Each structure stands twice: as C-alpha cells, then as structure tokens.
Amino acid sequence: MKSNDLNRIKLETLQDIGASKDGLQKEKNNRHTLRLANIPFDDHTSYLLKVTALLEVCVLALDGQGDFHSKMLSHHDLDTSVKMVLEVVIEMMPHDDMFKLKKLLTVLEEDIDNRYYPEKLKELIINSNHEKEKDIEKAK
Structure with missing residues (x-):
C-alpha cells in the first residue's frame, strides 16, 4: 500500500x-x-439505570457511607459534590420524554377528559360521536 x-x-x-x-x-x-x-445510551433502560445509580451514590454519600470528592478537589466538601451530582441528575431526567409518553398514553387510551389530550382530536371524536347518535336516532 x-x-x-x-x-x-x-x-x-x-x-x-x-x-x-x-x-x-x-x-x-x-x-x-x-x-x-x-x-451515549443503549436504550431507555440503561438511561434510567445510570440516573438511578447516580441517585444511589448521592444517598450513600449523604448517609456517610461513601467518600465522594476527589483529592484534586479536596477544598470542596461532601455536600457540594452531592449537590453537583443532583443537579446533573435533574438535568438528565427525561422530562420531555415523560411528557410525550403521557400524551401518547392519553391518545391510545382515548382519555378525552385528560388535560394532555389534543384538542383537535377531542373535537373530531366528539363530532363523530354526535353524528353516530344522530344516525342512531334516524334509524329508530
């Protein structure tokens, strides 16, 4: 070559x-x-496992069973380290994904009374139900 x-x-x-x-x-x-x-995460399961592991580390550190800060950052205390990890965990939480999941579930379950149900779809369903009721009344 x-x-x-x-x-x-x-x-x-x-x-x-x-x-x-x-x-x-x-x-x-x-x-x-x-x-x-x-x-990078493989899937939602690995994502949630890593977030859970970070939270467990914070719990262990707050219980006094773990030393959480590195030697390079020895001027920081344990509480500062835990606060930083909790901030990272909060930023990593899939809030948008959970909101999308709630919307998907309300549409799939046809829960019209739910506040996440799309208005346009709600109107279409209500209108189609009214038309079905009118057709049933005409048939009688």
Whole structure:
C-alpha cells in the first residue's frame, strides 16, 4: 500500500473520530461558548439505570457511607459534590420524554377528559360521536 493511500485512510479515520457526537461539543450562545456533554445510551433502560445509580451514590454519600470528592478537589466538601451530582441528575431526567409518553398514553387510551389530550382530536371524536347518535336516532 502506498504511503499516500495510508495517509488518506488515516485522515478519513481521524475525521470520523472528530465528527463523533460523543464527549464534549462546543455550542455558541449569544455571549458564551458552552460545552455540551453527549453521553451515549443503549436504550431507555440503561438511561434510567445510570440516573438511578447516580441517585444511589448521592444517598450513600449523604448517609456517610461513601467518600465522594476527589483529592484534586479536596477544598470542596461532601455536600457540594452531592449537590453537583443532583443537579446533573435533574438535568438528565427525561422530562420531555415523560411528557410525550403521557400524551401518547392519553391518545391510545382515548382519555378525552385528560388535560394532555389534543384538542383537535377531542373535537373530531366528539363530532363523530354526535353524528353516530344522530344516525342512531334516524334509524329508530
């Protein structure tokens, strides 16, 4: 294999690694440049397991059964570490996914009285029920 071909393959490999969305990614805001951490999960089960594990670590640390801070950050106390992890857990919670799940369940269960039920669909169902009642009355 020629060295040019090998270098081209190496460059393509490096570009693929650099284009990966895992790890820290820069995101520019109006004033600041933030770094967003992308963590890969296999499915919702592994996602919830990792969030639960973080919460369990906080419980153990608060019970005094675990030493939670690293030696590099020895000037921080245990409560600060626990607060930081709890903030991360709160940010990781799938609030939007849970809201979507509630909406899906209300539509599938046809729970018209639920506040998450879509208004347009509710109107269509009510109108179709009225038309069915009129058809039944005409048939009598």
